[in-house]
Amino acid sequence: MAVIPTKNEFARTPGGVTIPTSGEFVKVPDGGGGGVPLYSGTLTLASRPAAPGVFATLDAPNCTHFAMYAGDTPDYTTGKAFWGFAFVEKNQATFAIASNNAGTGVSSSAAGITCSFDAQTEINDYTNSVFGEHSIELSTRNVGDTTKLPQAGLDYKWFAW
Amino acid sequence: MYKKTIENNYIIVIGTGIVGEEITETEYNELRGIIRTAPLAPGGYTYKLRADNLEWELVELPPDPEPVEEEATSEDYEAALSELGVTV
Numbered sequence: 291m292a293v294i295p296t297k298n299e300f301a302r303t304p305g306g307v308t309i310p311t312s313g314e315f316v317k318v319p320d321g322g323g324g325g326v327p328l329y330s331g332t333l334t335l336a337s338r339p340a341a342p343g344v345f346a347t348l349d350a351p352n353c354t355h356f357a358m359y360a361g362d363t364p365d366y367t368t369g370k371a372f373w374g375f376a377f378v379e380k381n382q383a384t385f386a387i388a389s390n391n392a393g394t395g396v397s398s399s400a401a402g403i404t405c406s407f408d409a410q411t412e413i414n415d416y417t418n419s420v421f422g423e424h425s426i427e428l429s430t431r432n433v434g435d436t437t438k439l440p441q442a443g444l445d446y447k448w449f450a451w
Numbered sequence: 452m453y454k455k456t457i458e459n460n461y462i463i464v465i466g467t468g469i470v471g472e473e474i475t476e477t478e479y480n481e482l483r484g485i486i487r488t489a490p491l492a493p494g495g496y497t498y499k500l501r502a503d504n505l506e507w508e509l510v511e512l513p514p515d516p517e518p519v520e521e522e523a524t525s526e527d528y529e530a531a532l533s534e535l536g537v538t539v
Contacts, residue, residue, distance in 0.1 A: 331468020338497040340510050347470035
């Protein structure tokens with residue numbers, strides 16, 4: 291059972307680490323079930339995107355949600371092994387990415403993603419996702435701020451449903 | 452099923468469940484090893500992995516575009532007026 295935080299279930303810890311709060315997760319059945327299709331896989335960027343545009347296309351047809359994290363085991367309560375989390379709903383195109391190494395909480399009010407961040411919340415204008423009939427395209431608009439992009443060399447796990 | 456995505460003779464991404472060219476687990480592990488030991492690029496540059504010889508090539512990053520402010524919609528104006536207690 292994959293356990294994925296929902297869009298409103300992020301919180302900023304006193305230490306400046308942005309992680310989802312515990313106990314409030316979406317549970318997605320592995321392999322689908324209950325009418326909930328689930329696609330999953332891994333994704334490792336060979337290098338930092340050198341130009342705006344699509345950097346990965348996920349084979350996940352007709353999905354409406356997407357999540358991605360790096361690390362062997364996401365520990366939502368401590369943020370350990372948890373770098374770069376993205377949660378996206380269809381028609382809310384911008385990633386919400388949280389990282390635990392720089393204390394950077396990122397959400398997108400412009401895209402309608404309302405994460406529970408404090409006043410230090412930043413707007414992530416860097417990464418997009420487009421849900422399609424056959425796939426989900428992940429793209430970046432800018433390449434300058436590496437803290438707001440999926441990082442090269444890290445093994446991300448992704449889920450779509 | 453392991454795959455790699457190549458664009459302009461550079462390997463962009465490897466993984467499973469992604470759209471791309473199918474590769475063996477052996478090739479995937481080899482590429483993963485190469486990617487994990489990528490050299491550190493100086494500021495303003497990135498290394499890209501050539502697909503033909505699996506060597507790193509230093510590439511200059513373009514500058515970020517200036518942020519473009521979105522035009523306010525009529526709903527935005529109505530919301531702003533509403534916050535000020537103005538009814539229209």
